[in-house]
Amino acid sequence: MSKKTLTLMSKDKQLFNIEEHLAVQSVTIRNMVKEDGASSVIPLPRVDSETLALVIEYLNRQQAPEEDEDYVKKFVDERGEIPTLLELAQAALDLDIKKLMDAACMKVADLIKDFTLEEVREALRIENDRTPEEEKAIRDEFQWAF
Amino acid sequence: MARNNDGKRETACGIVVEPTPKRTKIHESMENTIIPDDVLRNILSRLSAKPLMRFRCSSKHWNSLITDPCFINSISRRMILMHSGLTGLYAFDPKHQNIIKLTYPFEDQIHKCNVIGTLNGIVLLLLEKYYYGGPRIFILYNPLTRASKKLPSLPDPCCLLTATTYAYGFGHGNIITIRYPCHTCPSNNTYNKFNVFNLKKGSWTVPKTTFKFSTDLFVHQVGIFLNGFIHWIRFVSNKFDIVVLDVTELVVSRIDAPRMKVDCYNPYFSVLGTLHGCLCMSSMWCNGFDLWVKEHDEWSKQYSFRLPFYRHGCDNCLDVSIFEEGRILVKDEVSNQIIMCHLFERYYDIFKCAGEMRVANRFEYFEKGVKFLVGKPFEYVESLLSPSDICHV
Numbered sequence: 001m002s003k004k005t006l007t008l009m010s011k012d013k014q015l016f017n018i019e020e021h022l023a024v025q026s027v028t029i030r031n032m033v034k035e036d037g038a039s040s041v042i043p044l045p046r047v048d049s050e051t052l053a054l055v056i057e058y059l060n061r062q063q064a065p066e067e068d069e070d071y072v073k074k075f076v077d078e079r080g081e082i083p084t085l086l087e088l089a090q091a092a093l094d095l096d097i098k099k100l101m102d103a104a105c106m107k108v109a110d111l112i113k114d115f116t117l118e119e120v121r122e123a124l125r126i127e128n129d130r131t132p133e134e135e136k137a138i139r140d141e142f143q144w145a146f
Numbered sequence: 147m148a149r150n151n152d153g154k155r156e157t158a159c160g161i162v163v164e165p166t167p168k169r170t171k172i173h174e175s176m177e178n179t180i181i182p183d184d185v186l187r188n189i190l191s192r193l194s195a196k197p198l199m200r201f202r203c204s205s206k207h208w209n210s211l212i213t214d215p216c217f218i219n220s221i222s223r224r225m226i227l228m229h230s231g232l233t234g235l236y237a238f239d240p241k242h243q244n245i246i247k248l249t250y251p252f253e254d255q256i257h258k259c260n261v262i263g264t265l266n267g268i269v270l271l272l273l274e275k276y277y278y279g280g281p282r283i284f285i286l287y288n289p290l291t292r293a294s295k296k297l298p299s300l301p302d303p304c305c306l307l308t309a310t311t312y313a314y315g316f317g318h319g320n321i322i323t324i325r326y327p328c329h330t331c332p333s334n335n336t337y338n339k340f341n342v343f344n345l346k347k348g349s350w351t352v353p354k355t356t357f358k359f360s361t362d363l364f365v366h367q368v369g370i371f372l373n374g375f376i377h378w379i380r381f382v383s384n385k386f387d388i389v390v391l392d393v394t395e396l397v398v399s400r401i402d403a404p405r406m407k408v409d410c411y412n413p414y415f416s417v418l419g420t421l422h423g424c425l426c427m428s429s430m431w432c433n434g435f436d437l438w439v440k441e442h443d444e445w446s447k448q449y450s451f452r453l454p455f456y457r458h459g460c461d462n463c464l465d466v467s468i469f470e471e472g473r474i475l476v477k478d479e480v481s482n483q484i485i486m487c488h489l490f491e492r493y494y495d496i497f498k499c500a501g502e503m504r505v506a507n508r509f510e511y512f513e514k515g516v517k518f519l520v521g522k523p524f525e526y527v528e529s530l531l532s533p534s535d536i537c538h539v
Contacts (some may be wrong), residue, residue: 088183101188109192117203124181126205138203144249145199145290 007041010049016040023060027096036107046094051087054079058100065123072103081109082123102130157399178201184501186211187504191221193530194288213530222290222528226467226475227261227269234307235259235269237289238475238523240486248289257283261308261522262368267529268514268536270316282312286533289526297321300341307387313364313378318393319345319522319536338398340432350537355396363426364389368522372425377426381413388418388427403427404438404445419468421489424533428466428474433457437474437489447488453498457481467523474511 003093005019024030032042044052063071076085085104093102112120117135121128130138139146180207190198190212202209211217226235227248235248249264257273264270268288273283284297288530300323315322321343343350369376369391404418406429415430425440428447434452438445449472453464457480465477470491487494 007439009176021346086181086185089188090182093182093184101185105188106187108189110188113193113197117200120201121204126208128204129206130203135203140201141203141293145196 008052009041009043009054010047010048011045014049014052016049016052016056018056019060025059025097027098029095044091044094047091048087048120051084051091054084054088055091055095055097055100059097068099072099076100076103080107080111082108087110088123161435162210165489183211186293187217190217202216217297218528218530224525224527226287226523226525227264228477230525235261238497240495240497243495245484245497249292250287250289251292251294252285252287260367261313261524262314263371264340264524264526265316265319265536266525266531268531268533269524269526270321282320282323286531286537288529288531290528291532293532293534295537295539297343297537298348298350298539301352313367313369315369315371315376315378315391315393317376318374320375320393321345322369322391322393324391342396346434346536348537355397356396365414366418366522370420372420372423373423377418377425379416379418384408384425386413386416388425402445404429404447406436406438406447412507417468420470421468421472426468428468429467430464432464435464435474437468438503444466451476451487451494452488453478454486454494455481469525497500 005017006020006023007017008016008023008029010016010110020033024033029042039065047055058072058075061068061071062065079088085108089104089108090102092104108117112123115123120126149256183457185254186208186433190201193201198212201383202212207477210253223239223241224247225239228236228238228245234421235250237246237248238244239246250259252271256275256276260272260274262270262272262284267288268512269287269289271285271287273285282300284386286297287294313324315324323341323343325339325341329387339356340353341350345529355386363382364388365379365381369378371377371393374393376388376393378391380389380400386406386408388403390399390401391397406427406428408416415428417428419426419428421437421439427438427440427445428435429438434450436447437449437451440449451474453476456476465479467475469475472491476485476487477483478485482498484497485494486497
């Protein structure tokens with residue numbers, strides 16, 4: 001008996017196949033499969049193809065449950081660039097894959113924890129809407145944190 | 147990963163992947179995308195206080211995410227403040243099983259620090275000079291944000307010439323200090339006096355109420371607050387009793403302590419606490435404790451705990467503190483361990499203390515011949531509340 005396969009479509013309209021029993025690690029897909037059998041293509045409008053390929057690679061892992069924690073940690077460690085990790089976290093959020101989401105966010109937190117304000121703004125594309133006065137007020141109040 | 151002639155890639159599991167745009171392109175396209183708040187919150191929840199406070203500055207949106215009470219509640223640690231008088235403040239985090247030395251901006255060689263109480267993540271500290279008779283300074287301190295506020299000084303400063311010591315309590319937003327003449331000073335037959343600081347009003351009052359209990363025999367300086375009353379254990383003629391202060395009426399009375407066997411050498415290790423909204427008191431042994439609970443005006447022994455190991459060469463009682471929900475913190479300075487007993491669930495966790503934190507037994511000091519123990523551990527839950535939020539002065 002051939003295993004049932006699902007097709008996921010990235011935001012740039014690329015198609016990815018994955019076996020259903022692996023895909024349902026995503027709570028979002030599990031719910032879709034439950035509702036309508038998900039015979040058609042599942043569109044993921046916020047996930048680009050490169051990220052989706054990573055997610056598929058993660059879902060296809062053949063890990064024993066007890067090694068899984070280490071695997072997911074290693075998996076995000078190897079893709080340790082902040083933009084990739086953010087994309088991965090967002091994809092994991094949309095697909096509701098908690099372990100992947102937590103691991104990606106943990107890694108980002110780990111990378112940015114010693115960043116200066118300027119570095120974190122650049123790395124996470126934060127638009128600085130603080131006036132210099134506001135910034136100074138916080139800097140003065142929490143001198144120890146800078 | 148194999149690559150076909152037409153540029154398509156085949157992954158290990160046989161999925162055909164279309165050629166992907168180069169990484170740089172993706173990054174360019176990401177410039178317009180906004181990181182979802184759920185992702186940001188997840189990342190922020192994994193940062194410690196220092197980067198969190200710093201990143202509040204990065205944008206208004208980040209500030210609102212970080213200071214959102216729901217977010218702070220979800221990440222704030224429930225800690226037990228333990229201080230050893232001389233070496234500053236430590237916090238024990240039972241969930242993450244670690245002990246953190248808290249930054250505490252008042253550390254100097256002149257003052258010893260005592261914790262009088264906690265309120266919504268703010269710690270009420272008392273600084274006293276090591277030598278007898280110096281001024282007493284109350285400070286509200288948030289260990290998470292490190293914001294602090296010095297409260298106005300006592301209206302009734304301790305006179306250097308008369309032997310006077312203090313007992314403290316904190317409840318209903320009132321700081322109570324009781325000044326009492328020392329028993330080593332025979333000529334002194336004056337009475338005890340209250341000073342009350344109301345956090346809302348931001349000022350001290352000196353009520354006319356006085357009482358004549360020999361409060362110099364209080365076992366601990368800091369009393370336990372329960373249902374509008376502050377309780378202190380007293381040790382008189384080799385027996386315990388309990389002094390009770392009505393915080394609103396400022397009326398003092400005494401009640402009996404449980405009829406427990408008293409270790410006359412170590413009465414200081416018996417402590418008060420609350421359990422299910424009832425007053426309770428521990429009787430201590432060198433390898434365990436019993437817990438007496440006062441229900442319907444009757445004391446009964448309801449729990450007993452014995453250490454799972456033998457404490458070699460130590461005849462000191464265990465140092466125990468009672469927290470809500472039947473959690474009892476036991477410090478064993480011999481094995482340098484902290485034991486957290488969960489009385490209701492009937493289990494305990496043992497934490498081995500490492501590094502610079504030694505399980506300090508309660509710091510003992512003598513003040514004009516009177517022996518005190520300071521260092522009652524207090525529980526607090528981290529918050530971003532500013533000391534000015536609970537007291538505007």
